[in-house]
Amino acid sequence: MTTAAHVPGRTAPRPGGVGRAPHSPFDDRMALRRVDWDAPSSAAFYRSLEAALEPRIESDGMDPVRNPYAPGAGQRPPELAGRERELRQFEVVLERVARGRPERSTVLTGLRGVGKTVLLNAFRSMAIQRLWGTGKIEARPEQSIRRPVAAALHMALRELAPRHRAPDRIEHVLGVLKAFAQAKSDDGAGAKAAKGGPRWQPGIDVPAVRGRADSGDLEIDLMELFVDAASIATDLGVGIALFIDEMQDITPDDISALCTACHELSQNGGPLIVVGAGLPHLPAVLSAGKSYSERLFSYTRIDRLSRSAADYALTAPADEEGVDFGPEALEALYRVSDGFPFFVQAYGKVTWDHALRSPITAEDVEIAAPEAEEELAVGFFGSRYERATPAERDYMRAMASLGDEPVQTTDVATSLGRRPSSLSPARDSLIKKGLVYSAERGTIAFTVPHFGRFLRRQPD
Ligand SMILES: Nc1ncnc2c1ncn2[C@@H]1O[C@H](COP(=O)(O)OP(=O)(O)OP(=O)(O)O)[C@@H](O)[C@H]1O
């Protein structure tokens, strides 16, 4: 029953190593092959099924239903590890803003999958706990922020309204918000929408208040709207936080308008803050919008997790389920994940499903890693690769061939045997698609960690 001779069609070699009899996941899959699917009677079938599954049932294998890990864009991790400093800093920001102290808007930057969105969401929860009004937008290329900002501030005001003692003040600001939302924007997307069909109904149940925040000039309108919205928060001794994810995708005109509005707010001490998150070149995008943006925003670079934080991200949720990791397993997981939060979750999840019992061992990791890699190749890397045109793929492959550090654009050109200027369109559209960024002038790097390695493994 336990020998390979009973296993029909054993073709694939067991991934990653030797001698883990009798309970490796591979053996479990093999065990199912031992079931006599063509049994002459149902009794015989069930006998073979029971015999095949017996070793699995006897082992205290890990329950996939209780697998705590959460690889996925913006997926709340079971444990937000290694971000204590950022959370503490944000506590201070909230406190200062609510007290009318000058505070710069916070901007998180980092590579793909490093945990910007979940940190932004954690910040939002902190603000909500302090009874702030909050709203969030995700910027999209070539889309004006006017309507998304209107919707987000509408949400924030709705959170504050029930506690406010003067309904007419709320009604007035909602009326301003409605006029802001409906204004015929100078900005491209808004203008297009205004031409193209009926005016957007923001679902605000009050008449629009004309003459404020509705000039069509986003810069002026945002300033006026922010000041009015902030005044409602002031009445309540709280603040409003507007969260903007994928902030690098805001159009240049809108970035400039947003900077001016933030500048105005920082000067008059209104308790409204913008909290942004985006790719590493976001500071460059902001300073292209307004040269004083460096003084306007406080930038926090979100990086991969330290060894101890990555260990904690794995062990704390497992602990809750009564499961341990052996020290070598943690070491192996750090080696493959490199501390990148998305990879920590992805490898953690597959390893859990493959492990047979606690404590999880290095061998469990070794067996699980190829499957995790395959999942990443399809989901995390492949989905992004698919978005690139053939010319863009060539460009990225050339980058990958030069190593994992930021590379000189001139070296990319040399490796492709082309003039640098002829490659600008491919490079620019890769930047627009968020696949690469310009780390410093003349250099280029992947926004997706380990992307170079993924590309080098692809067949030509
Ligand atoms: N501090 C952390 N500890 C543990 N896991 C984390 C942490 N931060 C993020 N993760 C996990 O990492 C993954 C990616 O997080 P998130 O989507 O926030 O990254 P991101 O930086 O916003 O990526 P992108 O640039 O692609 O939007 C999620 O599965 C999340 O659960």
Ligand SMILES: [Mg+2]
């Ligand atoms: Mg994100």
